Amino acid sequence: MTDTLTAPPGVSPDQSSAARVYDYFLGGKDNYEIDRRVARELAAVMPDVAETARVNRHLLTRVCRFLAFQAGVRQYIDCGSGMPTSENVHQIVQRADPTAKVIYVDYDPVVASHGRAMLDENEFTEYVQADFFDPPSILEHPTVQRHLDWGEPIAVLFLLALHHHCDDQREKPAAATKEFIDRLPSGSYVAISHLLDPHDGSEDEQTVQALVDAIHCGSMKNVAARTRKQIRELFHGLELIPSARGRDEGIVPVAEWWPDGPLLGEPTVAQRIVAVGVGKKP
Template sequence: MSDPLNAPPGVDPTKSSVARLYDYLLGGKDNYEIDRQVAREMAAAVPEIAQTALENRNFLIRACRFLAFSAGVRQYIDCGSGLPTTENVHQVVQRADPTAKVVYVDYDPVVASHGRALLDENDFTEYIQADIFDPMSILDNPTVQNHLDWNEPIAVLFIAALHHHKGDRGAPAAVTKKFVDRLPSGSFLAITHLIDAADSSPDDQAVQDLVEAIHKGSMKDVTARTREEITQLFHDLEMIPTGPGRPAEIVAISDWWPDGPRLGGQTVAQRIMAGGVARKP
């Protein structure tokens, strides 16, 4: 890869994998003890961390329903897709159109084996093993080029992915810029991201404790960003309003078009991840 600091690792059962960690938090079985250990360390800082993973998955489902049923998008690139679980992108969007096309992208070889299994059951779903922080390895990939029609709108999803970049704090914005520049008019970008303690009050300490727990563990790679920094990842695209009569902005993921009224207050888990969806004119 062009960035040695973010070179895709092989499967190493002594080092936690982001994909396997999320798999465990979502109740999956494709994980090692080291992944469960990191999850326990995260839970010591934020006991509701499994709920955060579930809230993130629910945001993905709501965003895909909007993109497929309301916006009429029929092509998707899921960057940092992780291990297949219930309600994957293709399952949501193909309810709107069974011929909707999806390309899943992840660097983890364990994800690769599961991703390829998707090909056996769905002719409109493809998988590539690539580094999401090397955007040209995705954009110029023959599978991506041939599977999708680059004259028609495409939705690019970075769901809980960009905060795992190691190194330059501003680098993820350069990553999303490559995608934005290449996408045709009418395309969409959806992002969720760990929000910086300065913007997550009253959860400042929870975010700080969570980041510290990850940095002390075997995974190490997570960077919280402010609401302004997350907004910059969209590069002046047209943000979608976050609900009826609500502004178009970055919000806590549980506040983006929730499925119904909230009957109680937000938990820490619901507040420490933020995101949004935006359209390219």
């Protein structure tokens, strides 16, 4: 079958999707030729670009383990969740508490169909098709209101999500995170990973700019890189969790945020150009 015949209603197989490109980078099969073509175009600019997806997935695991096992969070909203893949948020956090509640959010109809099918047998996990740049579409959604207890802490994840916007929408990510933070109960957490602009004239800065340019020239939704200071501003004053014992709070490259073990070599480009922070609401 062609992509046109297999695409669900409302999906153009001629328009790439960040979620489906990400799926392809992770070795998934829920993507179209346009997504694979975009992936090849990005790989021409940065040969190990697929590693950014794997690095971010490993980060998601570490962040969720911290939130579930150390911080004791039992409710999660995964914004821009993408295609189901191993391991998903609910599979990680429900090891700490089988009744932990998770809501996945993505605007892509293909993601929606796969997400709902996967979650049919998990009563503590829901899927909402919505746009996290429009916070009320999530925060006021009946499923979200019914499923979560808004008197208890909630963790909101924006992992490799907030940088997917157009140049004329640069204020949207900050506005979106502020609305979430304002509405979250005390003791809640926000986790953000984001394409990093080193802003230092290095080869990494040139690589990031080349990636951004390649995406702008393609069919995928645009991407904007941010400096550490600009990523920090997305937390609107939340206290950040230190990235390792004895370190000050701050925005750090993903490889430095509580790694599973010592780094045995120099961080790769993919590990250097994605930055992360995890903040707690007082």
